[in-house]
Amino acid sequence: MAHNEDNDYEYRIKEGDHVVLKRGDVYKAVQIQRKKKVIFEKQWIFLDNAVGHLYSTTFEIASGGTLQPKENKETESSTDVQVAGTDNRHINDDGKSQKLTRDDIETMKEQGLTDKEIIKQLIDNSSTFNNKTGYAQDKYIKKKKKKYENTVMVLKPTCRILAMMYHGREPGKICHLRYDTLAQMLTLANIHAGSKVLVFETCAGLVLGSIMERMGGFGSVIQMYPGGGPVRAGVECFGFPAHFHDTLHEFPICHVNALLAGTLDASAKDSAPEEKQLSVAAEEEQKQPEAEKQEGSPEEESMEANTGDDVGQDQEKLEIEKRQEAKAQERKVKLEEKRRKLAAAAALLEGRNADGLVIASHFHPCSVLLGLLKFLSPSRPFVVFSQYKETLIECYTKLKEQGGTVNLMLTDTWLRHYQVLPDRTHPLLLMSGGGGYLLSGTTVATDPSKPAGSPQAEEPAPKRQKVKD
Amino acid sequence: MSFVEYSDFIQDGDVAIVHLGHNSVTPVKVQHGAQTQTRYGVIRHSTDLIGQRYGSKVTCSKGGWVHVLHPTPELWTVSLPHRTQILYTTDIAMVTMMLELKPGSVVCESGTGSGSLSHAILRTIAPTGHLHTVEFHQQRAEKVVEEFKEHRVDQLVTVRNQDVCKDGFGVTGVADAVFLDIPSPWEAVGHAKAAMKKHGGRLCSFSPCIEQVQRTCEALTEQGFEEIRSLEVLLRVHNVRPVTLQLPDFGPDSSSDSSSQAGPEAQKEAPPSATPNHASLKIKTTTPPREMPGHTGYLTFATKPRT
The missing domain is CATH 3.10.330.20 (Vcp-like ATPase; Chain A, domain 2)
Incomplete structure (x- = not known):
C-alpha cells in the first residue's frame, strides 16, 4: 500500500509545476503559482486549489475563479428528451425560435446556474427543439454544452499535448509545424536515448523539447542557435526534471565556420562577438556604480556634516567597492560559465560524430543544412522542416550535386480527423490544409581522399549497369 | 550494432x-x-x-x-521480410507521438505481425522501458523472438504466443500505452484496460475498415475511455525533377517591341516565323507519383482515465 501511495505522489500537482489547462480542444500551458491569476478562455482562474490533486483531474471554476474538483462525472446521456421530429421540413430559420435573450442568459450565468441548467432553460424556451431530429438535438446540446461549460482539466505536459496546443493557439510561433509533421520528424531522425543530436530550430523550443522528451535525459542534445542566444521558452513548458538540462548544450551558429576551420578558441577570452558584448556590458555596469557613488556623494557630505564621522564615509566607500567587486566577480563567473559551456559544446561537435540532425526554422534551410551536415557521422539520419516546398527543392538539388547522402525524400503528410458515431461516421468537415514539408535522408561516407582516380573512373559504368538491370 | x-x-x-x-x-x-x-x-x-x-x-x-x-527501425520497416501486412513509418510516427512513448514507457502490443512497429517502439522506450507483445500465430511469434535477439533488443521485450482477445496481454496494471492491430479490436479493449496502469494511459487501435473503428469506439466508450479520436494520416511524396516548359509564339507584337520585356522574349523573337519556335522555360519542381497508398488504416486514440 505504501508503494501505491508513493506512486500517487508522482502524479500529484505540485506548486511550481508546469501544467497544461484543457477545455474541449483548447489547451494552455501555465505554471502553478500561488495567488497567480491565469486567463483561460476569457476567464480568470486561480490554480491554487489544484495543488495536491492528481493530474488529469477536471475542475469546476467557481465564483472568483477558484477551482473546485468536479464531483461526479455525469454520463454523457442527453437531458431527457422524448419528442423528436423526423426531418427538418418544418424548421424555418426566422431567428425567433429562441425566446431567451442574451441578457436573460447572462443573468442566469451571474446567478451561478450550471451549464446543464442553462441548457435545460434554452431547450425549454426553444420553439423548434422538439421538431428537430434526434441527431440534431444531440448536436444542439453538444454545441450549447461547449459554450456554457465551465470546467477545466489540468494535464501533465507531453510532446503530444504541447504540439497540439502550439498548433492550435500560436501556429506562427512554430512556423506552422503541424503535430503530425513533428511526429514524422522525431521518427525519421531516429531520435532515441543515448544519441547525440544537433537541433536548429526557431519553433519556440517545441522541437527541442520534443527531442529531449524522446531522449529521456540520456545522451546529448546540442542546440545550434542563431543570433544572440538560444530561444527555448517551449522547453520550459515540458517541465523536465533538472537532470535533463545537463544533457542540453548550445552552440552559436556564428561560430560554426571557425569551429570547422579549427580556429575557434573557446578557452581564449574574447573570441565570441556576443561575449564581447557581454564583457562590454559588464564594463558599463561596472562604471555605473561609480556614477552612483558620485551622485551619492552630496548625501555623504551631508551625512558627514551631520555626524562628522570620517570613519563612516570610509566604510561606505569600502562597501561600495566591495559590492562593485562582487558584481564584477559575478560577471566573471557568468562569463566563465558561458565560455565553459561553449567549450563543452565545441568539444561535442569537434568529433564530427553526431547521430542526428533536425532543422525546423524560418531561416532558409539550405545553408543551415549544408553547414551542419558536416558534423554528422556517416549512416545517420537528418530531417529538415520547411513551411515552403521550394526551399527544400533547393536543398535536395544541392545535396544531389554534392553527394554524401542517400534515401533523400521530400514529403508532407495529409491528416484527416473523423467523427465516429453510430450511423453518423464521416470525416470532419474541416481539415488542415497543410502541415509543412520535410526533407529527410541518411548521410554516407564521402570517398576518402579518392585514391588514384581509379574508383572515380569506375563509377559512371556501374551506374549505367544499374539502369540496364 | x-x-x-x-x-x-x-x-x-x-x-x-x-x-x-x-x-x-x-x-x-x-x-x-x-x-x-x-x-x-x-x-x-x-x-x-x-x-x-x-x-x-x-x-x-x-x-x-x-x-x-x-x-534503424525505419530502414528495417522498408526492408524486413513480410509475414503479414505491416505498419509503415508515417503511421508509426503518429502512433509513437500520440501514445506519448518515451524512454521508460511500458507498452503492450498485439499483434506483433512482422515486427515493424515493435522495433520502432523498442527504439523509443529503450533503455529503461519494456514491450509486451502478443502474437497468436506460433511461427510468427518464434520468428520475431529470433529477430529481436539478432537485433540485440531482446532484453527490452517479452513475446507471448496467445490470443489477446481470449487471454489478454499476460500482464496487468503495468502499461503506459497499448496498441491494437487485430481484426476485432473491440474484443480486446477490456484486456487493454486491465493491462494499463491504475493512474491511466493511452490506447491506439489500427483498423483498415471504418466498421471496425465504429465498434471499437463503442467498446472504448463503454469501458470508460476518454478523449476518443479517430484519424487518418497519409504520406505524400514529392519527386524533385527539372521540367522544361515550352513557351508559345504569339507572333510579332508591335505594341511592345522595344519596351521592357527582356529574358525569354528576346529568345523568342530571334526566329521570326518560318522556323519552328523552341523558346522554353526550365524550372525545378516536384511531381506527384502516379499512384500512392491512399489508405492504410484508421488510427483511433483514447485516454484511459484513472480507475
Missing part, C-alpha cells in the same frame, strides 16, 4: 542494411566468411563489411557499388 544504439564499425554478427540505390534496401546478416549476392555482384563479408565504417561505399564483384547502412 543494436537497433537501439549506434556504433561506428560493422562487426561480425551485426545486421547491416545494404542500400542498393533508388530507395531500395535489403538487410544482411554479417557473418565471417559469408557472401551476399546483389544485382551488382557479390559482397564478401570478411573483406567488404567487417571492420568497415557504417555508411561506407562497398564495391561489389561486378564493379557496381552499394552503401552499407547502420540499421
Whole structure:
C-alpha cells in the first residue's frame, strides 16, 4: 500500500509545476503559482486549489475563479428528451425560435446556474427543439454544452499535448509545424536515448523539447542557435526534471565556420562577438556604480556634516567597492560559465560524430543544412522542416550535386480527423490544409581522399549497369 | 550494432542494411566468411563489411557499388521480410507521438505481425522501458523472438504466443500505452484496460475498415475511455525533377517591341516565323507519383482515465 501511495505522489500537482489547462480542444500551458491569476478562455482562474490533486483531474471554476474538483462525472446521456421530429421540413430559420435573450442568459450565468441548467432553460424556451431530429438535438446540446461549460482539466505536459496546443493557439510561433509533421520528424531522425543530436530550430523550443522528451535525459542534445542566444521558452513548458538540462548544450551558429576551420578558441577570452558584448556590458555596469557613488556623494557630505564621522564615509566607500567587486566577480563567473559551456559544446561537435540532425526554422534551410551536415557521422539520419516546398527543392538539388547522402525524400503528410458515431461516421468537415514539408535522408561516407582516380573512373559504368538491370 | 544504439564499425554478427540505390534496401546478416549476392555482384563479408565504417561505399564483384547502412527501425520497416501486412513509418510516427512513448514507457502490443512497429517502439522506450507483445500465430511469434535477439533488443521485450482477445496481454496494471492491430479490436479493449496502469494511459487501435473503428469506439466508450479520436494520416511524396516548359509564339507584337520585356522574349523573337519556335522555360519542381497508398488504416486514440 505504501508503494501505491508513493506512486500517487508522482502524479500529484505540485506548486511550481508546469501544467497544461484543457477545455474541449483548447489547451494552455501555465505554471502553478500561488495567488497567480491565469486567463483561460476569457476567464480568470486561480490554480491554487489544484495543488495536491492528481493530474488529469477536471475542475469546476467557481465564483472568483477558484477551482473546485468536479464531483461526479455525469454520463454523457442527453437531458431527457422524448419528442423528436423526423426531418427538418418544418424548421424555418426566422431567428425567433429562441425566446431567451442574451441578457436573460447572462443573468442566469451571474446567478451561478450550471451549464446543464442553462441548457435545460434554452431547450425549454426553444420553439423548434422538439421538431428537430434526434441527431440534431444531440448536436444542439453538444454545441450549447461547449459554450456554457465551465470546467477545466489540468494535464501533465507531453510532446503530444504541447504540439497540439502550439498548433492550435500560436501556429506562427512554430512556423506552422503541424503535430503530425513533428511526429514524422522525431521518427525519421531516429531520435532515441543515448544519441547525440544537433537541433536548429526557431519553433519556440517545441522541437527541442520534443527531442529531449524522446531522449529521456540520456545522451546529448546540442542546440545550434542563431543570433544572440538560444530561444527555448517551449522547453520550459515540458517541465523536465533538472537532470535533463545537463544533457542540453548550445552552440552559436556564428561560430560554426571557425569551429570547422579549427580556429575557434573557446578557452581564449574574447573570441565570441556576443561575449564581447557581454564583457562590454559588464564594463558599463561596472562604471555605473561609480556614477552612483558620485551622485551619492552630496548625501555623504551631508551625512558627514551631520555626524562628522570620517570613519563612516570610509566604510561606505569600502562597501561600495566591495559590492562593485562582487558584481564584477559575478560577471566573471557568468562569463566563465558561458565560455565553459561553449567549450563543452565545441568539444561535442569537434568529433564530427553526431547521430542526428533536425532543422525546423524560418531561416532558409539550405545553408543551415549544408553547414551542419558536416558534423554528422556517416549512416545517420537528418530531417529538415520547411513551411515552403521550394526551399527544400533547393536543398535536395544541392545535396544531389554534392553527394554524401542517400534515401533523400521530400514529403508532407495529409491528416484527416473523423467523427465516429453510430450511423453518423464521416470525416470532419474541416481539415488542415497543410502541415509543412520535410526533407529527410541518411548521410554516407564521402570517398576518402579518392585514391588514384581509379574508383572515380569506375563509377559512371556501374551506374549505367544499374539502369540496364 | 543494436537497433537501439549506434556504433561506428560493422562487426561480425551485426545486421547491416545494404542500400542498393533508388530507395531500395535489403538487410544482411554479417557473418565471417559469408557472401551476399546483389544485382551488382557479390559482397564478401570478411573483406567488404567487417571492420568497415557504417555508411561506407562497398564495391561489389561486378564493379557496381552499394552503401552499407547502420540499421534503424525505419530502414528495417522498408526492408524486413513480410509475414503479414505491416505498419509503415508515417503511421508509426503518429502512433509513437500520440501514445506519448518515451524512454521508460511500458507498452503492450498485439499483434506483433512482422515486427515493424515493435522495433520502432523498442527504439523509443529503450533503455529503461519494456514491450509486451502478443502474437497468436506460433511461427510468427518464434520468428520475431529470433529477430529481436539478432537485433540485440531482446532484453527490452517479452513475446507471448496467445490470443489477446481470449487471454489478454499476460500482464496487468503495468502499461503506459497499448496498441491494437487485430481484426476485432473491440474484443480486446477490456484486456487493454486491465493491462494499463491504475493512474491511466493511452490506447491506439489500427483498423483498415471504418466498421471496425465504429465498434471499437463503442467498446472504448463503454469501458470508460476518454478523449476518443479517430484519424487518418497519409504520406505524400514529392519527386524533385527539372521540367522544361515550352513557351508559345504569339507572333510579332508591335505594341511592345522595344519596351521592357527582356529574358525569354528576346529568345523568342530571334526566329521570326518560318522556323519552328523552341523558346522554353526550365524550372525545378516536384511531381506527384502516379499512384500512392491512399489508405492504410484508421488510427483511433483514447485516454484511459484513472480507475
